[in-house]
Amino acid sequence: MKGVKTTLEQMNLPGVPRAKQGREVAPKWAWTEATVWTERMLETLERGVQGGRWYSLIDKVWKKETLEQAARAVVSRKGAAGIDGESTEAFKAKQSEHVELLSRLVREGRYLPQPVKRAWIEKPGSPEKRPLGIPTVRDRVVQTAMVYVLEPIFEKDFAEHSYGFRPGRNAQQAIGRVERLLNEGHTWVVDADLKGYFDSIPQDRLKEVVAEKVIDGPVLELVEAYLKQGVMETGKGWTPTERGTPQGAVLSPLLANVYLDRLDHLMAQKGYAMTRYADDFVVQCRSREEAEGAMKEIREWTEAAGLTLHPEKTRIVDANQPGGFEFLGWHFERGMKWPREKSVKRFKEALRAETPRQAGHSLERIIQGVNRRLRGWKAYFRGGNGSIYRELDQWLRMRLRSLLRQRDGRKGRGRGYDHNRYPNAFFTELGLISLNAST
Secondary structure, X not given: OOOOOOOOOOOOOOOOOEOOOOOEOOHHHOOOOOOOOOHHHHHHHHHOOHHHOEOOOHHHHHOHHHHHHHHHHHHHHOOOOOOXXXXXXXXXXXXXXXXXXXXXXXXXXXXXXXXXXXXXXXXXXXXXXXXXXXXXXXXXXXXXXXXXXXXXXXXXXXXXOEOOOOOOOOHHHHXXXXXXXXXXXXXXXXXXEEOOHHHHOEHHHHHHHHHOOEOOHHHHHHHHHHHOOOEEEOOOEXXXXXXXXXXXXXXXXXHHHHHHHHHHHHHHHOOOEEEEEOXXXXXXXXXXXXXXXXXXXHXXXXXXXXXXXXXXXXXXXXXXXXXXXEEOOEEEEOOEEEEOHHHHHHHHHHHHHHOOOOOOOOHHHHHHHHHHHHHHHHHHOOOOOOOHHHHHHHHHHHHHHHHHHHHOOOOOOOHHHHHHHOOHHHHHHOOOOOOOOOO
């Protein structure tokens, strides 16, 4: 299963906005964008709309204030240029002009997204590469504006046990729910894996699900345009996208959640304890029989939805037995949890990149870069069992000692000498963070 990690900081949640009337928006909706969702609209959202369907939304998308806010968000996140070669810096330099043009094109129904640029990046600890989708800055801006408009509509009815790519929710909360259920005796686990979920969502069915709540034709046309924008790759040209959501698209996580929300509610209605983060989910049960029933429901739903469960990675396990299961980077087994082996391997690769032996930086500067990695990892993987934290501390100090030995022009391993010359306290005094420490 794929480990997915995000934090509230990574979600770039805005502060509590104020509605047009000047009053604060209710805390529940503090994440909504005030240029789009006024207090009156949120009250309407809470009460429900006729037939549960929303009309007249495109004017909220092309509204200049909405696009300006979206542009600021996109520029602040930076990111690489798409196929048009325009960087976020170049876009920012003429932001007002760009927003004016985008507003007019969307309002007139003439805006067409450009293909997503495909690049290939290294996979940590693997000779393989993985594809990366890079939309143009302009497309990212319009998609962000669409998220501002559409997300509250769907968020209102999303299931409580869904945590991925949702405002105010994160992976730690999902892990907390899994732990609570284990402690309550839900130790039989359906460990599910959707094969290539984001790339395999049937687009026609996805559009039907979106259209159950959104009746605005121009908005639906924009959604379809993004689904069909295709991929541009050097040496291969343009490739159409007949299935799935666009790689790297701002809109994709929301659409992916919209499609799986039906499974979320089905499992809740059937009485199953499910925890989902994006396409990564587990169902926890009190018996094998209950788990087999949950597995049957999942298989039937995924087949009807045009999705595929990975035959080798989808299984039923007893968390009280050796082997356990993995979820969001953690390994759970016999009442304990610790970072899974793949998470540790990726973390070591990241630390190796921060400590190249040929680097000309000072040790203090290297430790600053290392500490940024350590803080993030420690914040996520806090509270785990086992000796892995102490072992990682030892491994990192050994790597730093090796770096110093090489700079001194000494060959060989010389670990005893290095340890005496550079004891643990030496690195502590330089500010190196310890993963094994309680703080």
